[in-house]
Amino acid sequence: MSLSAAINELKGVGPQVASKLHKLGIFTLKDMIEHYPKEYEDRRQITPINECERDEPNSILATVVSSPTVTRKGNLIIVSFRVKDQSGGLYITFYGQAYMKNQFTLGETYLFYGTVKYKYGKIEMESPEYQRVTKGQTAQSVAKITPIYPSTAKLSQKVIRTLIANSLEKCEGDLRENLPNFILKQYGLISKKEALQNIHFPKDNQIFFEARKRLVFEELLMLQLSLYLLKSDFAKRTEGITHKKSEGLGEFIKALPFALTGAQKRVLKEILKDMESKWAMNRLVQGDVGSGKTVIAALALYLAVQGGYQGALMAPTEVLAIQHFMFLEKLMMPFGIQVGLLTGSTTKKQKELLLEKVKSSEIQILVGTHALIEDNVEIPQLGLVITDEQHRFGVRQRLKLSEKGQMPDVMVMTATPIPRTLALILYGDMDISIIDELPPGRQPIKTNAVDSAYHPRIYQFITRHIQEGRQCYVICPMVEESENSSDLRNVVDYTAYLKEQVFPQFQVAYLHGKMKPKEKNEIMARFSKGDIQILVSTTVVEVGVNVPNATIMLIENAERFGLAQLHQLRGRVGRGEHQSYCILVSDSKNKVTRKRLKIMEESTDGFVIAETDLKLRGPGEFFGTRQHGLPEMKIANLYTDAKILKEVQVCAARLREEDSLMGGATVQALVQEVKERIMEEELHHAL
Numbered sequence: 001m002s003l004s005a006a007i008n009e010l011k012g013v014g015p016q017v018a019s020k021l022h023k024l025g026i027f028t029l030k031d032m033i034e035h036y037p038k039e040y041e042d043r044r045q046i047t048p049i050n051e052c053e054r055d056e057p058n059s060i061l062a063t064v065v066s067s068p069t070v071t072r073k074g075n076l077i078i079v080s081f082r083v084k085d086q087s088g089g090l091y092i093t094f095y096g097q098a099y100m101k102n103q104f105t106l107g108e109t110y111l112f113y114g115t116v117k118y119k120y121g122k123i124e125m126e127s128p129e130y131q132r133v134t135k136g137q138t139a140q141s142v143a144k145i146t147p148i149y150p151s152t153a154k155l156s157q158k159v160i161r162t163l164i165a166n167s168l169e170k171c172e173g174d175l176r177e178n179l180p181n182f183i184l185k186q187y188g189l190i191s192k193k194e195a196l197q198n199i200h201f202p203k204d205n206q207i208f209f210e211a212r213k214r215l216v217f218e219e220l221l222m223l224q225l226s227l228y229l230l231k232s233d234f235a236k237r238t239e240g241i242t243h244k245k246s247e248g249l250g251e252f253i254k255a256l257p258f259a260l261t262g263a264q265k266r267v268l269k270e271i272l273k274d275m276e277s278k279w280a281m282n283r284l285v286q287g288d289v290g291s292g293k294t295v296i297a298a299l300a301l302y303l304a305v306q307g308g309y310q311g312a313l314m315a316p317t318e319v320l321a322i323q324h325f326m327f328l329e330k331l332m333m334p335f336g337i338q339v340g341l342l343t344g345s346t347t348k349k350q351k352e353l354l355l356e357k358v359k360s361s362e363i364q365i366l367v368g369t370h371a372l373i374e375d376n377v378e379i380p381q382l383g384l385v386i387t388d389e390q391h392r393f394g395v396r397q398r399l400k401l402s403e404k405g406q407m408p409d410v411m412v413m414t415a416t417p418i419p420r421t422l423a424l425i426l427y428g429d430m431d432i433s434i435i436d437e438l439p440p441g442r443q444p445i446k447t448n449a450v451d452s453a454y455h456p457r458i459y460q461f462i463t464r465h466i467q468e469g470r471q472c473y474v475i476c477p478m479v480e481e482s483e484n485s486s487d488l489r490n491v492v493d494y495t496a497y498l499k500e501q502v503f504p505q506f507q508v509a510y511l512h513g514k515m516k517p518k519e520k521n522e523i524m525a526r527f528s529k530g531d532i533q534i535l536v537s538t539t540v541v542e543v544g545v546n547v548p549n550a551t552i553m554l555i556e557n558a559e560r561f562g563l564a565q566l567h568q569l570r571g572r573v574g575r576g577e578h579q580s581y582c583i584l585v586s587d588s589k590n591k592v593t594r595k596r597l598k599i600m601e602e603s604t605d606g607f608v609i610a611e612t613d614l615k616l617r618g619p620g621e622f623f624g625t626r627q628h629g630l631p632e633m634k635i636a637n638l639y640t641d642a643k644i645l646k647e648v649q650v651c652a653a654r655l656r657e658e659d660s661l662m663g664g665a666t667v668q669a670l671v672q673e674v675k676e677r678i679m680e681e682e683l684h685h686a687l
């Protein structure tokens with residue numbers, strides 16, 4: 001059978017099982033085979049019955065010495081019988097599974113795996129997994145390292161195991177090697193077929209590790225190659241624009257309302273060096289929330305414009321685009337530089353006029369949302385592209401903006417502190433600058449995680465601060481009440497409650513993603529001016545909003561947010577001279593949640609928070625949402641597999657650099673496979 005055969009072509013998969021498998025995202029035999037175990041149980045160690053650890057799982061090899069009997073306790077059917085080995089005996093008991101009565105034969109030997117308990121003065125093993133050991137078999141040939149699969153959609157582990165074993169067997173002929181031989185040799189990788197067989201049913205620990213390494217290597221290599229392909233079809237370092245040194249830059253810096261921090265100066269130097277060189281700049285500027293990235297963007301844009309080029313700045317939301325526009329306009333106007341704004345709400349007429357001015361270079365800096373990448377936007381002298389990324393744009397969108405110019409310099413700003421291992425993958429071919437210093441005078445934000453019993457005190461606290469002239473954000477996980485989330489705070493109802501019951505004396509308003517852009521902008525402008533004191537919102541304010549007078553960030557149902565997200569949200573306060581506070585409300589008793597909220601109380605360092613979050617939750621959930629244009633990881637863990645990742649990057653770079661390798665048929669097939677995957681991803685995304 002072929003790997004692409006539909007799962008219901010497999011024996012034993014009827015419509016019911018198929019629909020359960022579909023729920024797990026399994027449609028073909030290939031999907032089935034790539035449904036990797038989440039963990040393993042080592043059942044090879046067979047323990048004599050009298051040495052079994054209580055309340056722990058054990059493997060025993062025992063013979064049935066009493067016929068199964070059925071008893072009832074209320075509605076519960078209990079099947080029980082006694083088994084023995086040379087050291088002793090115990091009872092095997094199944095609850096609620098009447099059919100077990102007929103599964104065992106007196107005098108036969110079985111391998112049982114289950115938890116051994118003391119119950120009502122008897123030793124018993126509860127609902128164990130079992131397998132008959134026939135005459136010719138040894139216990140060792142039956143007791144195995146057994147895979148345990150993730151989310152089973154009500155399919156038993158046994159069924160999944162059997163389906164995978166069958167898929168592997170039926171597709172054996174189609175499990176072809178897809179990595180070139182020289183890569184297998186150089187990195188000591190086992191074949192694809194062996195790896196797939198042993199990731200599910202490893203014979204021993206050694207082969208399991210080898211199988212995993214091989215599959216992780218392949219997955220990361222595919223990811224790295226797809227990033228290369230998406231970025232520039234294996235383009236090497238390219239020559240770009242040589243921006244002229246600007247004499248006026250010093251004057252521009254002097255005109256800023258503050259002195260640059262040491263970190264800002266260092267990053268600026270790195271950027272200037274890139275811009276003034278003949279190579280195209282491709283730089284990621286990473287700075288913790290509030291570290292002052294926007295001004296760095298302004299300086300780079302100023303330099304480009306001074307040399308006769310145009311610059312573009314793309315932001316992920318309209319609110320943020322407007323904020324950047326206002327900031328840049330104020331700085332640039334005194335120097336006679338014109339800044340334009342293009343967003344989804346720009347009217348047709350305004351847009352025509354604006355685009356004309358951009359085309360004639362009358363407007364030198366264009367700020368906007370992804371409206372900037374539309375085909376009719378022409379920026380003829382485009383020399384610098386900056387995206388304020390925050391993980392909202394895909395690699396492809398970033399490229400599309402760059403393509404409006406002739407190899408413009410590219411700078412990506414991000415506030416999400418990305419652990420090094422992840423930055424390597426997401427921005428593998430970029431140079432990285434880090435702004436690791438906050439502007440002077442900032443007091444660390446005080447953070448407290450509390451439960452909802454604290455609400456009355458929280459409201460008093462907010463009242464006091466607003467009376468002193470400050471402002472407050474309140475974040476809820478939902479926009480409106482919905483059926484399955486009535487226990488979560490929602491923006492609409494909570495605003496009404498706060499307005500009427502708690503803060504009738506203050507201006508309370510709400511903001512959420514479903515509102516019209518015009519309404520959103522209006523509310524944000526009123527909050528910026530101080531006309532609104534309490535802004536209740538979803539995470540739309542998470543990205544980059546800058547209102548220095550806001551000093552309290554109250555987050556309801558804090559357990560619903562990723563740590564990176566909480567850190568971003570908290571970064572909306574503490575942006576001015578006043579002491580700021582972040583209050584995280586959660587009634588969750590979950591241990592991991594409590595730990596995560598505790599980290600927020602203890603650390604204000606975005607990098608520490610991000611690393612810890614990654615450790616606690618795994619990278620899949622790190623960003624809260626999936627990355628556009630990036631395949632999901634099936635087996636690799638970007639955090640713990642950092643060592644393999646490094647090897648992969650060396651290997652991928654070699655494939656890219658040495659054209660001779662590209663000529664080989666296997667490498668071409670590999671690249672083709674990567675291309676197909678990207679298409680699949682895009683399709684998946686478009687749906």
Ligand SMILES: Nc1ncnc2c1ncn2[C@@H]1O[C@H](COP(=O)(O)OP(=O)(O)OP(=O)(O)O)[C@@H](O)[C@H]1O
Nearest residue numbers: 258259260261289290291292293294295415439544
């Ligand atoms: N060197 C500096 N000294 C004093 N204030 C500064 C300095 N640099 C920036 N600021 C101010 O700090 C605030 C935050 O700056 P900015 O909005 O650029 O931060 P950011 O890094 O983009 O943060 P975020 O990612 O959270 O949006 C702004 O009010 C800005 O004017």
